Amino acid sequence: xxxxxxxxxxxxxxxxxxxxxxxxxxxxxxFSATLLSSTGGFLKKKSTTVMIGxxxxxxxxxxxxxxxxxxxxxxxxxxxxxxxxTGELSAMPLIPVDVEVGGAAVFVLDIQQMEKY
Numbered sequence: 001x002x003x004x005x006x007x008x009x010x011x012x013x014x015x016x017x018x019x020x021x022x023x024x025x026x027x028x029x030x031f032s033a034t035l036l037s038s039t040g041g042f043l044k045k046k047s048t049t050v051m052i053g054x055x056x057x058x059x060x061x062x063x064x065x066x067x068x069x070x071x072x073x074x075x076x077x078x079x080x081x082x083x084x085x086t087g088e089l090s091a092m093p094l095i096p097v098d099v100e101v102g103g104a105a106v107f108v109l110d111i112q113q114m115e116k117y
Contacts, residue, residue, distance in 0.1 A: 006056040007111040010063070011049060013038065014070045014104050019048035022069040026052065031062055053114060063106065070104040 014022055023033050036049040054062050078094035 007114060008054050008056060008059050009109045009111050010052040010054060010059075010066070011107040011109065012052070012066050012070070012104050013047050013049050013106075014066075016046040016048060018070040018104070019050065022066065023050060025065050025069050026050075026062065029061065029065060031058075031065070053111065059108065063108075066104055066106055074098050 012022075019035065023035065026033050031052055031054065034051040036051065038047050038049045052062055076096050076098055079097050080094055
């Protein structure tokens with residue numbers, strides 16, 4: 001990264017289940033990341049905040065990885081059916097249910113200066 005003030009800092013709050021693959025994909029594409037364990041109101045459960053310093057020209061590449069690996073997406077799960085009024089599980093096979101998983105809150109900040117020691 002350079003000293004001209006065009007660099008960016010991405011702060012991405014990821015769901016706990018998404019951070020490992022997301023960080024691995026960022027690393028495979030040449031991005032370094034610092035992880036902070038976090039909890040809070042954005043996603044209402046355990047999360048990981050990822051800090052990524054990027055040159056301005058690589059910003060869209062990093063954001064695309066975050067969206068692909070940690071963004072909201074549909075996943076099919078299989079649930080047993082409960083018989084109404086009895087609360088017992090039926091003998092019917094499991095039914096597929098589409099649920100939304102993932103999600104990230106991403107902040108992009110301008111970096112005025114960055115030093116590594």
